[in-house]
Amino acid sequence: MLIFVNLLFLTIVHLVQGLNVTTSDANSGNPASNAGDGNATTFWHSQYSPTVVPLPHWAIVDLGADTFINGLSYLPRQDGNLNGNIGQYIIETSTNTSTWTTVTTGAFMDDNSKKYAGFSAVTARYIRITALTEAGNRGNWSSAAEFGYNAAPTSTNLGQWSPVYNQPITIAASYLLPGGNVFSFGSFKPDTFGGANGFTLSVTFNAVTGTSTQATISQTGHDMFCPGMSLDANGSAIVTGGDDASNTSINDAVTGDWIAGPLMNIPRGYQSSAALSNGQIFTIGGSWSGGRGGKNGEKYDSATNAWSLLSGALVAPMLTADAGGIFRQDNHGWLFGWKNEYVFQAGPSSAMNWYSTTGNGSQVSAGTRAAAVDSMSGIAVMYDAVAGKIFTAGGSTSYQDVDAHNETYLITIGTPPAVPTVATLTSMTYTRAFHNSVVLPNGKVFITGGQTYAVPFSDLNSIFTPELWDPVTQTFTVLPAHVVPRNYHSIALLLLDGRVYTSGGGLCGTKCGTNHPDVEIYSPSYLFTSTGELATRPVISSISATSIAVGGTLTVVTDSEISSWSLIRYGSATHTVNTDQRRAPLTPTATDGTTYTFVLPSDSGIMLPGLWMLFALNSAGVPSLAETVKVTVSEQSKVRKLELG
Numbered sequence: 086m087l088i089f090v091n092l093l094f095l096t097i098v099h100l101v102q103g104l105n106v107t108t109s110d111a112n113s114g115n116p117a118s119n120a121g122d123g124n125a126t127t128f129w130h131s132q133y134s135p136t137v138v139p140l141p142h143w144a145i146v147d148l149g150a151d152t153f154i155n156g157l158s159y160l161p162r163q164d165g166n167l168n169g170n171i172g173q174y175i176i177e178t179s180t181n182t183s184t185w186t187t188v189t190t191g192a193f194m195d196d197n198s199k200k201y202a203g204f205s206a207v208t209a210r211y212i213r214i215t216a217l218t219e220a221g222n223r224g225n226w227s228s229a230a231e232f233g234y235n236a237a238p239t240s241t242n243l244g245q246w247s248p249v250y251n252q253p254i255t256i257a258a259s260y261l262l263p264g265g266n267v268f269s270f271g272s273f274k275p276d277t278f279g280g281a282n283g284f285t286l287s288v289t290f291n292a293v294t295g296t297s298t299q300a301t302i303s304q305t306g307h308d309m310f311c312p313g314m315s316l317d318a319n320g321s322a323i324v325t326g327g328d329d330a331s332n333t334s335i336n337d338a339v340t341g342d343w344i345a346g347p348l349m350n351i352p353r354g355y356q357s358s359a360a361l362s363n364g365q366i367f368t369i370g371g372s373w374s375g376g377r378g379g380k381n382g383e384k385y386d387s388a389t390n391a392w393s394l395l396s397g398a399l400v401a402p403m404l405t406a407d408a409g410g411i412f413r414q415d416n417h418g419w420l421f422g423w424k425n426e427y428v429f430q431a432g433p434s435s436a437m438n439w440y441s442t443t444g445n446g447s448q449v450s451a452g453t454r455a456a457a458v459d460s461m462s463g464i465a466v467m468y469d470a471v472a473g474k475i476f477t478a479g480g481s482t483s484y485q486d487v488d489a490h491n492e493t494y495l496i497t498i499g500t501p502p503a504v505p506t507v508a509t510l511t512s513m514t515y516t517r518a519f520h521n522s523v524v525l526p527n528g529k530v531f532i533t534g535g536q537t538y539a540v541p542f543s544d545l546n547s548i549f550t551p552e553l554w555d556p557v558t559q560t561f562t563v564l565p566a567h568v569v570p571r572n573y574h575s576i577a578l579l580l581l582d583g584r585v586y587t588s589g590g591g592l593c594g595t596k597c598g599t600n601h602p603d604v605e606i607y608s609p610s611y612l613f614t615s616t617g618e619l620a621t622r623p624v625i626s627s628i629s630a631t632s633i634a635v636g637g638t639l640t641v642v643t644d645s646e647i648s649s650w651s652l653i654r655y656g657s658a659t660h661t662v663n664t665d666q667r668r669a670p671l672t673p674t675a676t677d678g679t680t681y682t683f684v685l686p687s688d689s690g691i692m693l694p695g696l697w698m699l700f701a702l703n704s705a706g707v708p709s710l711a712e713t714v715k716v717t718v719s720e721q722s723k724v725r726k727l728e729l730g
């Protein structure tokens with residue numbers, strides 16, 4: 086009797102801890118309650134015996150009381166079988182089960198990793214998911230190990246995360262398209278990579294509407310997984326190597342077309358590339374693909390549509406001492422195009438170098454990053470290009486199976502090849518590798534994701550709380566947590582509206598459990614008032630030119646008084662590397678009411694040619710929507726160079 090009572094008690098506790106799930110139907114032995122019991126081993130399955138109950142199937146999660154929610158989570162069955170994985174779905178909410186409101190629709194990828202279907206926050210007691218198809222179209226089945234929900238954030242004090250937007254592919258690389266949509270890709274399959282497949286699956290995300298458009302990029306014969314990426318003088322993406330290790334693909338910013346560029350001289354994967362002060366593209370390293378070792382520099386010139394080897398741009402001085410050997414030692418260089426067609430390599434090796442890209446190229450040491458250890462998969466961001474300031478944070482001594490660190494450094498670069506100064510700063514709150522960084526319009530650096538112990542395709546030891554580095558106080562503020570782990574293959578980009586797009590992680594097959602085919606967007610606190618309402622943004626009413634040469638004059642009219650200005654170059658991100666983003670603070674040379682006149686810095690090493698976002702910030706720090714400004718190398722400086730050379 087006593088034993089019976091104890092069992093009953095345990096059963097009740099179990100129910101209270103779980104979620105109340107009911108379903109349209111269930112097979113014997115796989116009841117609806119399995120999808121709410123918090124035990125990933127057990128799962129609900131729609132009825133398949135003695136007869137198959139056909140699709141659609143539904144499941145209702147009853148939260149017991151009205152709750153402020155912004156998403157449903159779905160963990161597919163975890164027994165190694167994919168049968169019943171939900172494909173297309175409709176999600177509705179209700180306060181009373183009489184009236185249902187559709188909050189989102191979509192399709193889940195066919196793998197066993199946890200999924201999220203986010204929607205605008207609503208107050209509801211019931212969430213209903215209706216499965217319209219089976220993800221692999223294998224049969225009239227639906228199954229679920231667990232359903233869950235996301236409580237919507239209520240505070241805006243430290244900014245706020247969006248719902249988790251489900252995506253059709255796992256994203257490993259992204260860049261901004263002209264106008265502000267995000268173009269992203271992984272490899273040849275939605276959930277995995279492997280081999281040179283000659284095409285790439287992509288998705289374009291409209292952050293304003295939260296909608297995605299899929300496309301297969303086959304025009305250039307290039308599986309672009311694990312590439313180098315740079316945005317050129319037109320804002321066109323130059324995507325190099327990766328699984329098809331020699332290919333160059335150009336996504337023309339003007340026409341949107343994909344054009345096959347010339348093959349690189351050296352096949353590469355995990356190389357970094359960087360736009361140069363003359364608009365050309367430099368790349369170095371990349372032993373992950375196309376053979377190992379000897380991956381010296383080369384550069385691409387769009388005027389001649391040719392790569393030329395830079396035999397003097399030696400890779401050896403920038404190698405880390407990775408336990409994985411040369412396969413890892415030349416990966417993910419922290420490259421910054423700079424004055425006089427130089428590239429500054431700030432890491433991840435503790436050694437720093439200057440690379441000249443003229444003639445046959447050359448390399449000279451730029452010293453070491455103070456007492457820094459090698460910092461593979463750490464971040465480096467030029468938050469003030471005018472002053473040559475680069476902030477670095479985290480990383481690990483080897484690519485994998487080691488602790489990440491929390492060290493931060495401030496590097497100040499001047500005229501190459503002068504040795505830069507390096508200051509050691511207060512550490513991040515968390516140790517991180519595989520994290521990402523984004524410089525905000527106000528110069529603060531947003532650091533997000535990563536794990537404390539570096540292991541590709543693992544969500545163990547994930548850091549869910551971003552931190553914000555303030556260059557004035559040189560301290561960190563810990564920010565609200567996001568929902569999804571963002572480690573190996575995660576990315577982050579600044580959007581034209583001052584929010585931060587984050588995505589990716591995984592791409593390791595149907596049963597690895599760590600694919601994250603979704604997007605989360607962070608709204609920094611500057612977008613809110615002290616009472617949590619959306620702040621009124623200043624508006625850029627007119628701009629004298631949308632294309633301007635370095636050193637040129639720009640006149641901008643706003644609707645209200647502006648306190649500070651910045652230009653931030655469009656970003657591209659993969660594997661923690663974003664060599665395109667950099668911020669240049671601007672100070673007006675004249676102010677007349679709300680008409681502001683600027684003279685752009687005259688050095689195209691600071692103002693790399695390409696697309697930049699112009700932000701105007703009011704006295705409360707609220708940024709405008711950015712205007713896109715194309716910065717060009719002046720005709721004058723081109724002429725002068727011809728005369729000199």
Ligand SMILES: *[C@@H]1O[C@H](CO)[C@@H](O)[C@H](O)[C@H]1NC(C)=O
Pocket residue numbers: 105106107145147149
């Ligand atoms: C579980 O949900 C169903 C359907 O909403 C409801 O009828 C039932 O009362 C709930 N059970 C508990 C224990 O809350």
Ligand SMILES: *[C@@H]1O[C@H](CO)[C@@H](O)[C@H](O)[C@H]1NC(C)=O
Pocket residue numbers: 124125126127
């Ligand atoms: C989860 O379910 C499995 C299968 O019924 C069972 O063996 C296991 O003990 C359960 N785990 C927990 C924590 O209840």
Ligand SMILES: *[C@@H]1O[C@H](CO)[C@@H](O)[C@H](O)[C@H]1NC(C)=O
Pocket residue numbers: 180181182183184
């Ligand atoms: C259920 O809720 C909806 C929306 O709040 C309301 O319009 C409707 O009258 C309610 N129905 C019942 C039967 O309470």
Ligand SMILES: *[C@@H]1O[C@H](CO)[C@@H](O)[C@H](O)[C@H]1NC(C)=O
Pocket residue numbers: 139140219222223224225
């Ligand atoms: C599901 O059953 C319907 C008939 O009820 C059939 O037309 C359809 O092909 C089945 N779908 C799959 C994936 O087997």
Ligand SMILES: *[C@@H]1O[C@H](CO)[C@@H](O)[C@H](O)[C@H]1NC(C)=O
Pocket residue numbers: 317318319321339364387388
């Ligand atoms: C930029 O686009 C223009 C017009 O399409 C083209 O003539 C020029 O070659 C492009 N420049 C680069 C660097 O691609």
Ligand SMILES: *[C@@H]1O[C@H](CO)[C@@H](O)[C@H](O)[C@H]1NC(C)=O
Pocket residue numbers: 281305306307328329330331332345346348
């Ligand atoms: C891309 O590389 C593949 C080999 O990986 C090669 O067969 C193909 O010709 C290349 N495409 C172009 C357009 O050069």
Ligand SMILES: *[C@@H]1O[C@H](CO)[C@@H](O)[C@H](O)[C@H]1NC(C)=O
Pocket residue numbers: 396444445
């Ligand atoms: C560049 O390298 C080539 C081939 O190694 C050599 O012939 C040439 O002299 C070099 N040019 C310069 C300017 O060093």
Ligand SMILES: *[C@@H]1O[C@H](CO)[C@@H](O)[C@H](O)[C@H]1NC(C)=O
Pocket residue numbers: 490491511512513514515516
């Ligand atoms: C940085 O990490 C080290 C080692 O984990 C830790 O001891 C230290 O407290 C961290 N620094 C800060 C500022 O949290």
